[in-house]
Amino acid sequence: MCQSLTPLYIAPCITPPASAIIDTRRKATSSRKCNSTGTGPRRNRFRDRQKLEILQLRAEAEVLAKRASEMRNKQREHNNDNALRMINTNKGTTKLARHYQGPHDSLLVDAWKDLAKRHRMLRKYSENENKNLRDVYRTQLETIEMLKKLLQNQEKMKVPVLPYSAYNSN
Incomplete structure (x- = not known):
């Protein structure tokens, strides 16, 4: 490989050992990844997390x-109980009625x-x-308007009155 053995060319001719060569290319990956022990496929943590979340949400x-x-059952029991309801009638009296669901509502409807x-x-x-x-x-x-007009007409028709002193001066 090396043509001359002069000291200047010795360094470039030295090849590193095979263990020192680092491969920078990406290795081809298979669809089945190995786990840390190298015995089987690796776990997909994202998919496992999703499955766990789905199970929790279902529960x-x-x-x-x-x-x-x-x-709903409590509400039904509350509605179906025979509690007395106070209902005002048109006479101002109070009528007691039992509240039922179903055909017994006629009293309540009345x-x-x-x-x-x-x-x-x-x-x-x-x-x-x-x-x-x-x-x-x-x-x-209307009455107020008529009174206003009457007062205005009275003011127009009013004769000026001389002061009392004018009558006494003669």
Whole structure:
């Protein structure tokens, strides 16, 4: 390899040992990676983390679904209990009614109808009273306007009055 053995050319002719050569090229990777022991495929930590998260979310979903069904059952029990409800009727008296779900609602429906009639009657009464008050207000405004005009006309027609001293001077 080396042509001359002069000291200047000795250094470039020396080849490093095979263990010192570092390969800078990327090695071809296979789809099956080896783990640290070199005996089998490496674990995909990202995929494992995703699987674990999915399992945790499924468990949490089961717990939440169970809790929601318990809350629905409590609400149903609360609605179905035979609690007495106070309902105002159109006569101003108080009627006691049991609240049931299903065909037993007729008493409750009747009470609500009575309440609606009472509210309708009160609304009509209020509307009539409101109309009457507007009419009174309108007539008062008209009266005020007539009084203003009357006072203005009276001022125009007013004869100037001489002071008292003018009458006594003669």
